[in-house]
Amino acid sequence: MYSIIIGTAGHIDHGKTSLIKALNGFDGDDLKEEQEKKITINLSFSNLKNKDVNISFIDVPGHENLIKTMISGAFGFRICMFVVDINEGLKAQSIEHLKILEFLGVKDLILVLTKIDLCENINQNQQILLDELKKYKINILKIFPTSIYKQESINTLKTYLLNLTPKKSDEDCIFRYFIDRIFSLKGIGTIVTGSLNEGKISKNEKIYCLETQKDIIVKNIQVHDESVDEISAYNRVALSLNSNYQDLKKGYILTKKGFFKSFTNIDVVIFSKSIKHKSELEFCTGSKKINAKIYIIKEFEDKIYASLEFEKALALCFNDKFILLQNGRVKSGGVVLNPVSEPLKKEMKIKFLHLLEQQKIIQVFEFLKDIHKFGFGLLSSYQRFKVSHQQALKLAKDLSDIFVDEQALNVYNLNSKQEIKQFIQFIFSKNPNALISAHSISLRLTWASENFCAFILKQMDEILDFKEGVYFLKGQNFEKLKETNYCEIYEILKTEGIRPTAPYNLYERLGLDRKNGDLIFKKLSKENKIIRLAHNIFIEKEALNSLMDEFLLLLKTQNLDVNFVKNHFNISRKYAIAYLEYLDKNFKQVTKVDEKRILKY
Numbered sequence: 001m002y003s004i005i006i007g008t009a010g011h012i013d014h015g016k017t018s019l020i021k022a023l024n025g026f027d028g029d030d031l032k033e034e035q036e037k038k039i040t041i042n043l044s045f046s047n048l049k050n051k052d053v054n055i056s057f058i059d060v061p062g063h064e065n066l067i068k069t070m071i072s073g074a075f076g077f078r079i080c081m082f083v084v085d086i087n088e089g090l091k092a093q094s095i096e097h098l099k100i101l102e103f104l105g106v107k108d109l110i111l112v113l114t115k116i117d118l119c120e121n122i123n124q125n126q127q128i129l130l131d132e133l134k135k136y137k138i139n140i141l142k143i144f145p146t147s148i149y150k151q152e153s154i155n156t157l158k159t160y161l162l163n164l165t166p167k168k169s170d171e172d173c174i175f176r177y178f179i180d181r182i183f184s185l186k187g188i189g190t191i192v193t194g195s196l197n198e199g200k201i202s203k204n205e206k207i208y209c210l211e212t213q214k215d216i217i218v219k220n221i222q223v224h225d226e227s228v229d230e231i232s233a234y235n236r237v238a239l240s241l242n243s244n245y246q247d248l249k250k251g252y253i254l255t256k257k258g259f260f261k262s263f264t265n266i267d268v269v270i271f272s273k274s275i276k277h278k279s280e281l282e283f284c285t286g287s288k289k290i291n292a293k294i295y296i297i298k299e300f301e302d303k304i305y306a307s308l309e310f311e312k313a314l315a316l317c318f319n320d321k322f323i324l325l326q327n328g329r330v331k332s333g334g335v336v337l338n339p340v341s342e343p344l345k346k347e348m349k350i351k352f353l354h355l356l357e358q359q360k361i362i363q364v365f366e367f368l369k370d371i372h373k374f375g376f377g378l379l380s381s382y383q384r385f386k387v388s389h390q391q392a393l394k395l396a397k398d399l400s401d402i403f404v405d406e407q408a409l410n411v412y413n414l415n416s417k418q419e420i421k422q423f424i425q426f427i428f429s430k431n432p433n434a435l436i437s438a439h440s441i442s443l444r445l446t447w448a449s450e451n452f453c454a455f456i457l458k459q460m461d462e463i464l465d466f467k468e469g470v471y472f473l474k475g476q477n478f479e480k481l482k483e484t485n486y487c488e489i490y491e492i493l494k495t496e497g498i499r500p501t502a503p504y505n506l507y508e509r510l511g512l513d514r515k516n517g518d519l520i521f522k523k524l525s526k527e528n529k530i531i532r533l534a535h536n537i538f539i540e541k542e543a544l545n546s547l548m549d550e551f552l553l554l555l556k557t558q559n560l561d562v563n564f565v566k567n568h569f570n571i572s573r574k575y576a577i578a579y580l581e582y583l584d585k586n587f588k589q590v591t592k593v594d595e596k597r598i599l600k601y
Helices: 016-024 032-037 064-074 092-103 122-133 151-162 346-357 361-371 381-385 389-396 414-430 438-444 450-458 478-496 503-510 514-526 541-555 562-568 573-586
Strands: 002-009 044-050 053-059 079-085 108-114 139-145 176-178 181-185 189-198 200-202 206-209 214-223 226-228 230-232 235-241 253-255 263-270 280-285 288-299 304-314 321-326 329-338 402-405 410-413 464-467 470-473 530-534 537-540 590-593 596-599
Touching: 002 016, 002 064, 002 092, 002 235, 016 044, 016 053, 016 079, 016 108, 016 151, 044 151, 053 064, 053 151, 053 235, 064 092, 064 280, 064 321, 079 092, 092 321, 092 329, 108 122, 108 151, 122 139, 139 151, 200 214, 214 230, 230 235, 263 346, 288 346, 304 346, 329 346, 346 361, 361 389, 361 410, 381 389, 389 402, 402 414, 402 450, 410 414, 414 438, 414 450, 438 450, 438 514, 478 503, 478 514, 478 537, 478 541, 503 514, 514 530, 514 537, 530 541, 530 573, 537 541, 537 573, 541 573, 541 590, 541 596, 562 573, 573 590, 573 596
Parallel strands: 002 053, 002 079, 079 108, 108 139
Antiparallel strands: 044 053, 176 189, 176 253, 181 189, 189 235, 200 230, 206 214, 206 253, 214 226, 214 235, 263 304, 263 329, 280 288, 280 321, 288 304, 321 329, 402 410, 464 470, 530 537, 590 596
């Protein structure tokens, strides 16, 4: 079965809900208040089925005070049934709804003219309406003059709807789902509903809530009361979740873990010039609404580039559409260009946003390659550019003068290789006996991945030799180098006594890779020249024996605890704890009472 999500839009009392009822028998106005006031207040969801075709309807309210509810529903539209009372034509909410559809990129409209049974000049009124609609960026698929009292007109519309061909969803899209309703059912648990506009989801799959930062299991999936094992966009979907009902709220986003991060500042294009710098507006996307402060970057003839500052961090995606409200009315709308924090000078920011707006992703990559001296990552490529890691890597490989680390998903400008070469030369200038590896260099140059460092090291064969996974100065005897470093480490530990440097810091000082450094420490330990007290505390044996002698001498007149040892010997708390624990394990004449060590009598 394939589905199409069709929404309604139009002025209040132009017949949207009555039209849905005529099509499928569903009366969306089921609230007491809706029946009393004879208006739609909430979104209503229903469907129309025929064999392998399912039409999902989202019926939105037309009242001016319910515009936020209309916007929430419109984010799920694939096609809109734009409903106009042929006797009244376009009214205030008709126009506001058209603006919203424009901003959200819902261009395909089925124009439904209602109440034709009350109209004497159908053709004339229709032509006036079509002339007015030419002002808007819409594509009218077909026009249907209808009356709920003329069943033939309803049947004609129904037949057309059931023969529509759905747009295929992008299979590379990541599952992302805005919750628009949440409730709990006895014996079932937490249920959420929403429009699945991106990706797919399967029963028993683990998903992630961005707001709560918790994993959730999908226990069941329903599409209009039918359970399914898997569902793809575009569909109205209800999910049964193993989550506490109280943990979730309308507007929360469910997705796959690891693809989205939240930011309080993003960059956008707004299709208006009437927005003032530092104005505060209400930002609406999906079923989420939040206050935002607008900082204008550059004004154009019919749009502005701006940075938005949110009161709370949001996880948005490149090319997300949004609506801006002021005092409850539509002020403007726009598109998210840069959903992550990217500090750039103004002119560079404008160039960057222009490339993003044009969706010239390969040129965006060229731009990032040039401005990020130490490389840029592709790990967030889906959120930033709406492309998968595989697509991002493919694009990156087309860049010139770059190194692409496919494993770490990093792209490096080859100009930065000189930085690594100079750093390697600096290590050997400090210690000609250094033994280095790609891993040890990347640990110290945190911006450089191990694969990039390996790539650079291989290019330095004119000055470096390679053996057993490490590089050293050309012409050196490898076995002698290992022995030299062994002796130097031992001498350092002897000199430092009870305040020994941690191994990793010692490796950095001597320019040793961790593997060879660890082998030296293991050898010294095996030979009983040094004693390991903790993960990164190794002390020369004679220094430890001398310290224990001092402890036993002090215990004749003084109880020992961590604070006393720390202050008396001028060592850190970490060392004091390690030495006292060694005392506890190896000297039976000492006992521990509470946190104090005392001599037994």
